[in-house]
Amino acid sequence: MSENTLHFKEYEYTMPLPSVEKIRQSIVYKLIFILGVDPKDATSENWLNAAMFAVRDLMTESFLQTRRAHENGQKRMVYYLSMEFLMGRAFTNALVNQNLYNQFKQAFNELGLDLESIAEHEADPGLGNGGLGRLAACFLDSLATLRIPAVGYGIRYQYGMFKQEIVDGQQIEKPDLWLEDDMEWEFHRPNKRFAVNFGGHIYQDGERTVWQPNDEIEAIAYDEIIPGYGAQVANPLRLWTAHTANLFNLDCFNSGNYIDAINEKMNDENIARVLYPNDSTEAGRELRLKQEYFLVSASVQDIVARHLCRANDIRTLADTVAIHLNDTHPVLAIPELMRILIDVHQLNFDEAWDICQRVFSYTNHTLMSEALETWSVGLMAHLLPRHLDIIYKINAKFLAFVREQGFDEEFVKRVSIIQEGNDRRVRMAWLAVVTSHKVNGVAKIHSDLMKTSIFADFAQLYPDRFLNVTNGVTPRRWIEIANPPLANLLDNYLGESDWRLHLDKLTKLNDLADDANVQAAFAQVKRQAKERLADYVARELNIHINPDALFDVQIKRIHAYKRQSMNVLHIVNRYLHILANPNANWQPRVFILAGKAASAYVEAKQTIHLINDIAKTINSDERIRDLIKVVFIPNYGVSLAQIIIPAADLSEQISLAGTEASGTSNMKFALNGALTIGTFDGANVEIHERVGDEHSFIFGHSVEQVQALRHNGYNPYDFIDNDMDLRNTVQAIAQGMFSPEDPNRYNSLMHNGDFYQRYADFRSYANVQTRVDEHYRNQAAWRKSAIVNIANMGYFSSDRSIAEYCEKIWQIKPLTEEELPNNGR
Ligand code: 26V
Secondary structure, three states: OOOOOOOOOOOOOOOOOOHHHHHHHHHHHHHHHOOOOOHHOOOOHHHHHHHHHHHHHHHHHHHHHHOOOOOOOHOOOEEEOOOEOOOOOHHHHHHHOOOOHHHHHHHHOOOOOOHHHHOOOOOOOOOOHHHHHHHHHHHHHHHOOOOEEEEEEEEEOOEEEEEEEEEEEEEEOOOOOOOOHHHOOEEEEEEEEEEEEEOOOEEEEOOEEEEOOOOEEEEEEEEEEEEEOOOOOOEEEEEEEEEEOHHHHHHHHHHHHHHHHHHHHHHHHHHHOOOOOOOOOOHHHHHHHHHHHHHHHHHHHHHHHHHHHHOOOHHHHHHHHHEEEEEEOOOOOHHHHHHHHHHHHHOOHHHHHHHHHHHHHEOOOOOOHHHOOEEHHHHHHHHOOOHHHHHHHHHHHHHHHHHHOOOOOOHHHHHOOOEEOOOOEHHHHHHHHHHHEEEEOOHHHHHHHHHOOHHHHHHHOOOOOEEEEEEEEEEHHHHOOOOOHHHHHHHHHOOOHHHOOOOHHHHHHHHOOOOOOOOOOHHHHHHHHHHHHHHHHHHHOOOOOOOOOOOEEEEEEHHHHHHHHHHHHHHHHHHHHHHHOOOOOOEEEEEEEEEEOOOOHHHHHHHHHHHHHHHHHOOOEEEEOOOEEEEEEOOOOOOHEEEEEEEEEEEEEOOOOOOOOOHHHHHHHHHOOOOOEEEEOOOOOHHHHHHHHHEEOOOOOOOHHHHHHHHOOOOOHHOOOOOOOHHHHHHHHHOOOOOOOOOOOHHHHOOOOOOOOEEEHHHHHHHHHHHHHHHHOOOOHHHOOOOHHHHHOOOHHHHHHHHHHHHHHHHHOOOOOOOOOOOOO
16 A cells, blocks of 8 residues: 555545554554554553554445445445354454554564553454354355455344353353443444334325334444455445434323333333343343344335435335345345335335345254244234234235245245244245245355255246355465464465465465475464464463374364264263273373353253263363363354364364254364264265365265165164273263263253264264374374365365356446545555
C-alpha cells in the first residue's frame, strides 16, 4: 500500500501511511483520543483495542469502495443467510489478510509490547455451535478473497456458545459475555433498521390477503468488515440486534400499566439474546422460531431495499440477487420474500413464486432425522399467520404438480410440506427443496446419501436439482495464522508464497516428501507446535505431556454419532494391555480430546465425565510411566483449535459411516500434517482418495454394512461376547474401574443399545491403531506420510468450494480488475 492507495474522487483526504512509524502513531492516537486512556495506564486490552481501531482504519476504505463497486455494478450478488458464524478472533486475521502483520509486530515492539500476547486478549466470538458455523466463516473469507460480491447475514447474539468449565470432571456451562470486553470494532448502523412483525391475524380484502400483526420488533444492523486476503476487497458481515420498536406508538401503552408495558417490551430484546445449542430439545422453541424469522425478515427487507437502489425494478430481483440458505434455519426467508413481493410490491403469486425459485438455493448439513427442522402449524399460525398462509399456497401448487406427474397419494403425503396427523407440522427442509433451484450436500458421500435417503422422493421429482459441493477450509486461518512456522516452511520449499491463494500448489511437496531436509524441517515445525500445546496444557491444566509422544487428537462437539466413547474404548483397552504386559515395546501416546456437550444432552455429558475420570486414573497410575496420558482440554472453540490442530500427529475422524455429513477439522488436520484415522464417512472418503492407503488409516464398516447390521437387528453383545479385549474393556468401564466412588456411573453409557455401533467397529479400530504405532516408530516414514497429506490437501481449500458455488449454484462472477475498488492505485 502507498499513501495514495484509494480515493473517493470527489473528496480530498489523506490516509495514514501504514509504515511502522505511522502505525505506531496511529495506535497511540487511538488509545488517547478514541479510548481516552493515558498510555502510562493502558492495559493489554486497551492496547489491543487501540490497535484494532488502527487496523480498522486501514480496511475501511476498501470496505466502502467495495460497497460502491457493488452498488454501481449490475452484477448478481450473493447473500449468505446463516444463524451461525464462528468467526474466531478478528485482529490477527485482519493483519494477515492485509499483509500488515510484520509492521504491526514491529510497531508493538517499539512500544515495548508483544503482538502475540496482546492478540490473546481478544474475545473469540462463539456465535455458532460447530462445523456449520465455522464453515460459514471460512466461506466469508474465501468470498472476499475471490472478490465475489457477497454479504453475510446473521444475528449478533449477546451470548454466544457457552463457556465450558470442568469441575470434578464434569461440564459446567458459564455464559459467554463476549461483548463485555468493550472492544466493539464493528460499525454500528443505527439508521439501518427494519421492523419485524409477529402475531395478529390475517383477513381478506377483496383479492388481497392482509396481515394485521400485533407485535413489532426492530432489527438494527452491525457491520463487521471481512477483509479478503490481499486487501483488494472487503465484504460486510451484517449482524442484527433486536430493539424494542417505537414504544409510544403501541396500543399497550394506552391500557394503563406503564411499568408492565415497558417490561413487556423489553422482553422483545430477548430475541437476539442467546445462541441455541443444537441439542434439538423442545424447550424454548418458540423463541428459536422468532429468532429465525427475525434474521430472515430483516435480511430480506435489506436485500430488497438494496436491489431497488441498484435497479429500481422489483421484477428484476432474480437477475441481481442470489440468496443462500445455510441449512434450514433461515428457510422462512422464502415465505418472507413471497410476502414482500405480493403484499408490499403487489406482484401476483405466480410472479413472486417464479422469482423465489430463481433466487434461493439451499445447503443440507446433516442426514440425521432428529435434526431436520419442523415447526408445529399451531405455533406458526400464532406467530406468523401470513407466512403459514403463503406456505399452504406454495404447498397446494406443489402438490398439484406432483399429482400431475402421476404419483400416488402415499407419495403425495410423503412430500407434502405439511406433515399431516394429530400434530401437524411444517417441514422446513421440504419447503427449501421445493423452492430452491439447487440443493447441495457437503461431501460426495453425503450428497449421494441425500438423494437416496431423506430427499429420495424429491430426487425423483427434480433429478437436476441436487448436487455436491465438498466443503473446504481457509488456508489463511488454518495455516498462516494457526501455524506460522509451517507457512514459512511452505514459502521456503515451494519457492513462492501464493499457495495461500492457490492451495493446489502444495502438490509440489509430493516430490519433496522423501527429502531428508524437508522431513527434518517438517519435524521441527511439528515439534514447535507440540511444545506450544504442551505449554498450554501445563499452564492451564497442570498436566505435563511429552512432545516426543504421539499426539492423538479428537476435537469436535461431543455427540454419540461422533463416537468419542469408542475412542475411550481404545484408550482403556491399551491401558489394560500395558498393565498386563508392562515391558512390551509400547509407543507413548498422549490422547487429547476437547469439545462441548449441548447442555441438555445427558449422554454427551456423561462421555465428558468418563474421559475425565479415565484421565484422572491413568495419568496418576505410576505403572503406566507416561506411556499414556489423557487430556481433556476445556472450552473448545476456534482459538483453541488453532493451538491444538498444528500439534496433532493423528486426527481421529471416527463417526459411524453415513452420519458425519462432511467434517472440516479432518481437512484442517491433514493440512497441518496429521495422519487421519477414520471411517469411510463424510469428507474422510475424499481425503483418503487423495492421500492413499499408505498415508492414512481407514477402518470400520461401510455405510452398506452399517445399514445391513441395522436391518438385521443389531445386537451389541454379538460383538462384546466374541472379543475378549472388548469384553474386558466394557466391563472395566461399566463396573467402575474409573469411578470406584460410584461404580455404576457408566453402566448405562456402556449398555445403551449402541445405536452408533461402536462395538461393531471396535476390532478394526483397535487393529488399525496398532498399525499407527508401527508406522510412527519409523519416523522417516511417518514424516513422509505427513508431508504427503499436506501436499494433497489443495482441493480442500474453501476457495475451491466457493468457486464451485459461484459456478454451479449462484451464477456469480468476481469483480473484474476494472470494477475493483483499488483499480488505478
Ligand atoms: C441443528 C439445530 C437444531 C436446534 C437448534 C440449533 C441447531 C443448530 C444446528 C443444527 C444442525 C447442525 C448441523 C451441522 O452442524 N452440520 C455439520 O455441518 C458441517 C459443515 O457442513 C459438516 O462438516 C458436519 O459434518 C456437520 O455435522
